[in-house]
Amino acid sequence: MEHTSAPVPPLPWPLHAISPITPESVSTGLSVGKKMDKMGLRTAPMAELVLENCRVPATALLGREGRGAEVFSCSMAWERACILATCLGTMRRQVERCIEHARGSNSASRLASSSRLPTASSI
Numbered sequence: 833m834e835h836t837s838a839p840v841p842p843l844p845w846p847l848h849a850i851s852p853i854t855p856e857s858v859s860t861g862l863s864v865g866k867k868m869d870k871m872g873l874r875t876a877p878m879a880e881l882v883l884e885n886c887r888v889p890a891t892a893l894l895g896r897e898g899r900g901a902e903v904f905s906c907s908m909a910w911e912r913a914c915i916l917a918t919c920l921g922t923m924r925r926q927v928e929r930c931i932e933h934a935r936g937s938n939s940a941s942r943l944a945s946s947s948r949l950p951t952a953s954s955i
Contacts, residue, residue, distance in 0.1 A: 861886025
């Protein structure tokens with residue numbers, strides 16, 4: 833049986849007017865505008881890209897024309913995952929410190945000696 837891909841439904845306006853491109857492929861007419869502040873992934877800069885009187889070759893498209901909203905959505909999902917990863921690492925370290933503190937305190941010495949406190953890897 834031959835497999836064919838289903839047609840992609842059109843996006844609502846203005847989302848269908850956004851196309852993802854590689855900025856390196858634009859030789860003239862591209863400038864970097866105002867830097868944008870953001871809450872997460874501050875080490876990855878974000879700014880406006882201004883295109884004035886320039887042509888973008890078809891080879892510069894990332895994916896299909898008019899599907900830039902999908903590329904943006906995917907990159908934002910990746911950014912949220914990266915933010916979550918740092919939070920999970922911080923939370924794990926806090927659990928480890930709490931367990932170390934409980935094992936070392938006098939008030940929890942009976943509990944710690946009976947090995948009833950969990951380890952961070954068991955949580």
